[in-house]
Amino acid sequence: xxxxxxxxxxxxxxxxxxxxxxxxxxxxxxxxxxxxxxxxxxxxxxxxxxxxxxxxxxxxxxxxxxxxxxxxxxxxxxxxxxxxxxxxxxxxxxxxxxxxxxxxxxxxxxxxxxxxxxxxxxxxxxxxxxxxxxxxxxxxxxxxxxxxxxxxxxxxxxxxxxxxxxxxxxxxxxxxxxxxxxxxxxxxxxxxxxxxxxxxxxxxxxxxxxxxxxxxxxxxxxxxxxxxxxxxxxxxxxxxxxxxxxxxxxxxxxxxxxxxxxxxxxxxxxxxxxxxxxxxxxxxxxxxxxxxxxxxxxxxxxxxxxxxxxxxxxxxxxxxxxxxxxxxxxxxxxxxxxxxxxxxxxxxxxxxxxxxxxxxxxxxxxxxxxxxxxxxxxxxxxxxxxxxxxxxxxxxxxxxxxxxxxxxxxxxxxxxxxxxxxxxxxxxxxxxxxxxxxxxxxxxxxx
Amino acid sequence: xxxxxxxxxxxxxxxxxxxxxxxxxxxxxxxxxxxxxxxxxxxxxxxxxxxxxxxxxxxxxxxxxxxxxxxxxxxxxxxxxxxxxxxxxxxxxxxxxxxxxxxxxxxxxxxxxxxxxxxxxxxxxxxxxxxxxxxxxxxxxxxxxxxxxxxxxxxxxxxxxxxxxxxxxxxxxxxxxxxxxxxxxxxxxxxxxxxxxxxxxxxxxxxxxxxxxxxxxxxxxxxxxxxxxxxxxxxxxxxxxxxxxxxx
Ligand SMILES: Cc1cc2nc3c(=O)[nH]c(=O)nc-3n(C[C@H](O)[C@H](O)[C@H](O)COP(=O)(O)OP(=O)(O)OC[C@H]3O[C@@H](n4cnc5c(N)ncnc54)[C@H](O)[C@@H]3O)c2cc1C
Numbered sequence: 001x002x003x004x005x006x007x008x009x010x011x012x013x014x015x016x017x018x019x020x021x022x023x024x025x026x027x028x029x030x031x032x033x034x035x036x037x038x039x040x041x042x043x044x045x046x047x048x049x050x051x052x053x054x055x056x057x058x059x060x061x062x063x064x065x066x067x068x069x070x071x072x073x074x075x076x077x078x079x080x081x082x083x084x085x086x087x088x089x090x091x092x093x094x095x096x097x098x099x100x101x102x103x104x105x106x107x108x109x110x111x112x113x114x115x116x117x118x119x120x121x122x123x124x125x126x127x128x129x130x131x132x133x134x135x136x137x138x139x140x141x142x143x144x145x146x147x148x149x150x151x152x153x154x155x156x157x158x159x160x161x162x163x164x165x166x167x168x169x170x171x172x173x174x175x176x177x178x179x180x181x182x183x184x185x186x187x188x189x190x191x192x193x194x195x196x197x198x199x200x201x202x203x204x205x206x207x208x209x210x211x212x213x214x215x216x217x218x219x220x221x222x223x224x225x226x227x228x229x230x231x232x233x234x235x236x237x238x239x240x241x242x243x244x245x246x247x248x249x250x251x252x253x254x255x256x257x258x259x260x261x262x263x264x265x266x267x268x269x270x271x272x273x274x275x276x277x278x279x280x281x282x283x284x285x286x287x288x289x290x291x292x293x294x295x296x297x298x299x300x301x302x303x304x305x306x307x308x309x310x311x312x313x314x315x316x317x318x319x320x321x322x323x324x325x326x327x328x329x330x331x332x333x334x335x336x337x338x339x340x341x342x343x344x345x346x347x348x349x350x351x352x353x354x355x356x357x358x359x360x361x362x363x364x365x366x367x368x369x370x371x372x373x374x375x376x377x378x379x380x381x382x383x384x385x386x387x388x389x390x391x392x393x394x395x396x397x398x399x400x401x402x403x404x405x406x407x408x409x410x411x412x413x414x415x416x417x418x419x420x421x422x423x424x425x426x427x428x429x430x431x432x433x434x435x436x437x438x439x440x441x442x443x444x445x446x447x
Numbered sequence: 448x449x450x451x452x453x454x455x456x457x458x459x460x461x462x463x464x465x466x467x468x469x470x471x472x473x474x475x476x477x478x479x480x481x482x483x484x485x486x487x488x489x490x491x492x493x494x495x496x497x498x499x500x501x502x503x504x505x506x507x508x509x510x511x512x513x514x515x516x517x518x519x520x521x522x523x524x525x526x527x528x529x530x531x532x533x534x535x536x537x538x539x540x541x542x543x544x545x546x547x548x549x550x551x552x553x554x555x556x557x558x559x560x561x562x563x564x565x566x567x568x569x570x571x572x573x574x575x576x577x578x579x580x581x582x583x584x585x586x587x588x589x590x591x592x593x594x595x596x597x598x599x600x601x602x603x604x605x606x607x608x609x610x611x612x613x614x615x616x617x618x619x620x621x622x623x624x625x626x627x628x629x630x631x632x633x634x635x636x637x638x639x640x641x642x643x644x645x646x647x648x649x650x651x652x653x654x655x656x657x658x659x660x661x662x663x664x665x666x667x668x669x670x671x672x673x674x675x676x677x678x679x680x681x682x683x684x685x686x687x688x689x690x691x692x693x694x695x
Contacts, residue, residue: 004639027639030492071496085492096500 003028003036011063014311015053016318017379017407020440023058029068030085031176034144037064038174038436045439046170048117049089051110053321054407055440056169057117064174066116072096073177081139083179086116091305093182098297099253102182103239105137109353111302116175121404122167122365124372126215126237126301129358133367134180135166141178146432150176164427167365169403171428171437171447187252189240190215190300193292196285200230200335204371207234207356214238215300221281222352222375225343229336232354233288240294255296262308277348313350314378320407322387323374325357326399331371334397338373338390345386349375363420363427364447366402374405384408403441411445421447457481457529459510459566460536464635465585467493468651469533472659474503481529483510483521512536512562518569532570533583533658534563538600539637545599552599559603564610571614571623578622581662584611585628585654588670591679594695615667626661627668630654631675647672 004027011023026044028034037044045059046066057063069087080102082093090104091111097103108123117123119141122133131137140154143165153162165172197203203218210216215237224231242252304310311319326334335354342349353374360368377383391413394401400417401409415421425447428435441447456473460466461482467490470480474497482490487507494505510521522528538558545552567582574580589597590604608627615625632638632648649657649671661669670676682695 004636006640027636071492072499073492073495075499092500 003033003040011050011058012318013050013052013054013057013407015320015379015407016311016314016316017320018055018440019318020055020058020060024062025065026062027065027068028174030071031142031144031150034064034066034069034174034176035148035150037062038144038146039148041436043436043438045437045442046086046116046120046174048087048114048120049112051108051113051117052121052404054405055444056121056403056406056442058440059438060440060443066114066174069176074179080182080184081179082182083177084115085177086119086175087114089114090118094297097182098185098188098255101185101253103185103297105181105183106131106134107301109302110305111298112305115178115180119166119175119178120168120170122362122367123404124355124357124367126217126235126355128367129211129216129356130214132358133166133361133365135362135365137180138162138166139179139181141165142176143173144176145173146434146436160427161431164363164424167362168424168428169364169442169447170439171442172431173437185239185253186242187240187245188255188297189245189252189294190237190297191240191244191292192295192300193236194288194290195234195236196288196290197230197232197234199228200232200332200339203230203232203234203354204332204335207354207371210234210236211356216356218354219284220339220352220354220373221285222339222342222349223278223281223346225340229339229343231285233285237300245294255298258298258306260306260308277350280350314376318379319376320379320383320387321351321374321376321405322390323372323402323405324390324394324399325366325368325370325372325402326394326397327368327370330397330399334393334399335371335373337393337397341386341389341393342375345382347377347383347386349377351376363424364403364418366400366404368400370399372402374402403445406441409445414445414447453477453479454530455479455481455527457483457525457532459483459512459532459534459563461487462490463535463537463637464651465630465633465654466535468655469535469658470497470505471500472652472655474501474505476659477501477503478531479504479506481506481508481525483508485509485511512566513557515562515565518566521566522569522573528570528573528577528580530579531581531583531662532567533585534567535585536563537585537587537604537637539597540600542597542599555599556603556606559600560606560610563607567611567614571618571625574623575618575621580623581626582611582614582623583626583628583658583662585630585658586611588629588631588675588679590629592683592690594682624665626658626666628654628658628661628671629669629675630657630671631678633671647674647678 006025008023008025010019012019026037041062044062044064047057047063066087069085072084074083106125118134122135124133144150213236218232218234220232245252355372357367456478462484487509490507497503497505540555545555586608587604589601590608593601611627632643654671657671
C-alpha cells in the first residue's frame, strides 16, 4: 500500500503557534490506508482540519491527515443517523443536509472541523446546556488501534474505549468513521434575541434565566473595568420554524449564496492593540440592536468563517487562545478575577466569549457544569506571562483548560483539572501500550 | 451548472484524485455517472458518497485502458452511449526508471497515449454516428515540450494532445466536440512528496471545475491555471540550442 507522504516546511494549528519545522505528513483515504500508516510508523497522531489552536494535531515523528477520508457512507432518513468517514467536514454535512431539513446536533464556532476532530475534542456548542457535547450524539464509531485492529465503540460496545475516545485527543487510536444523529430543522434560519448585560452578574443571571433557549452565548467586552466589568451582549437563538419566516420565502431551507473574503496577508503586529480593540469593543457594544431578528444559520454560528484565514490578522508570531471552564459554585468569583486580570493587563482580546455548559461527559472531555470563558491573545512573552496568571486563577477555582485550544499549558493544571485522567491513561495503556499515538501536546502534558 | 444535468457522463480512470473530484462536480450538477476504473469495486465507498451527497445515479464498471482490443466490447457493455466521456487516465511513472528500462517506459507510453487514444477514438466513432457527444481528454502541460525531467511521460502526453487536436478537427461539424484539458501541477497522490510551487499547483476540485466550465462554454483547449499557458509558451518558444542548455 503506497501511502502518500509529504514533508511540510512548517505545520501548525489554527493559532499558528507553535510551528513544527519539516513536519512529516501522511495522508490516508479510507481504512486500509489508515491501518497501513499505523503499521508503518512508530509514533503518529491523527489530524483533521487543524482547527485546534495549538499542538494536539501535530506529531513529532508523523502526522496522519484524514482530510482525504471525506466520504459520506450512509444516511437513515427516519432516524437521522448519518455514517461518514472521519475526515468529512461539518461544512460538507451542512451543505448536503440543511436543504433536506437536517442540522448537526452540536457545532463549534467554525464549520471547518472534521467529524473526527469534533469527536476527539468532544466539542461543545452554544447548546451544551441542553444538548451536551458532540459525543453525546454519536451512536457508534470505528477506531483503528495501535495493533492494527479496527474496533467498533459505542456507549454499549467497548464502552470504556468509547468514553476515552470522545475527548481523547486522538490518543486512543484513529477514528475511521462514525455514526451520529442529525436533528430536524424546518428552516435554515435562526431566530435570535440580543440582550445587553451591563456587567458580569447580570449576564450570568440572564444565562440562568434563559436555559430554555436552545442556543446561548455571550460576547464580553473584556477591556471594560470597574462597575462595567463583564459588560456583554447575550445572544439567544432557536431554529426558526417555517411559519416564522417572512411570507413568500418559498425555499426556507436554502440560503442565497454568499461571498467569502480572505485575509490577504499576515497583519503587522501594531494593527491590534489595546486602543484599536477598545474602540472596536465600545462601538460593537453600543451599536448592537437589542431585540429579535432572523438570521441565516451561517451568519449565526459561523460569523468568523466568512473571513477565511482570519487567524492571519495576528501576524507571523501567531496567537494563543485561553479557554477554561469553572464550576458553577466558583464561577462568579473566578470569572471576576479572570476578567479583572485581563482588563488590568490592557492586553487586547478581540474574541472574548462566555458560555454556560451543562453536565460533565467523557473522561478527558472539557465540559463540566459551569461557565467557560474563551479569550484570544497575540503570541508574545507578555501573553504567556498573563496566561500563567489566568491558569493559577483557573486552578484556584477548580477549573480546567480546554485541550483543543491549548498550546502551552502546564501538566499540573491539566492533572488537577481532569480528575478522570488516571482512568483515561489506564485505558490508553491497555489499547496502546507503547504510546504509538502521541502528539506534541500529549508529550508536553504527559497525557 | 445546468449544462451537465441529466447527462450521462463516463469517467475513465475515475479512481484518481481528479477523477473523483470530477465525479463530485458532475454529480452536483445532476449528471448520471459511470465510473470506470481498474477494479471498480474499490470505488464503492465513493459511489455511496456520490449517491448520498447528490442523490446521483452512479454505476461502477471495470476498465483497463491497456486492453486496446477490448475497447469496443467495453463500450458495448455500457448499454447506451454516454453523452460525455472524460479520459482521466494517466501514469506519471518514474522518469529515471523510464529512461533506463524500456518496459517501464513502454507502460508509461501506453497508459498515457495508446490506451486513452484508443478508447476515445472508439467513442468518437460512435458519437459521430449518433451525431452528438462531448469527448474530454485530460492531457498535460508536460506534453507542450519534452523536458529532461519527464520526457517519457511528456512525449506520451504530447502524442495524446496531438491526437485530440486532430480528432477535434475531424469531428468539426458533426455535433461531437473534443476538449483538451491541460492541468499543470495538481496536488494529488500522484505528485505527493514533490516540492510543487504553490501558485502553479491546482487542487483536484479546481481541475474539476475547469473541466465543467470548459464544457459549458464549449472551449477547445484549457489550461487549468491560466499562468501555465504563459509559462509553456515561453518554454516552447525557446530555441532548441538555448533550451537544451537550460535546466527548465
Ligand atoms: C474559530 C474557531 C472556533 C471554535 N469554536 C469552538 C467551540 O465553540 N467549541 C469547541 O468545542 N471547540 C471550538 N473550536 C475548536 C475546534 O472545534 C476543535 O479544535 C476541533 O477539534 C477541530 O477539529 P479538526 O478537525 O480541525 O481537528 P484537528 O485540529 O486537526 O485535531 C484536533 C484533535 O483531534 C484529533 N483528531 C482529529 N481527527 C481524528 C481522528 N480521525 N481520529 C482520532 N483523532 C482525531 C487530533 O489528533 C487532535 O488531537 C473552535 C476552533 C476555531 C478555529
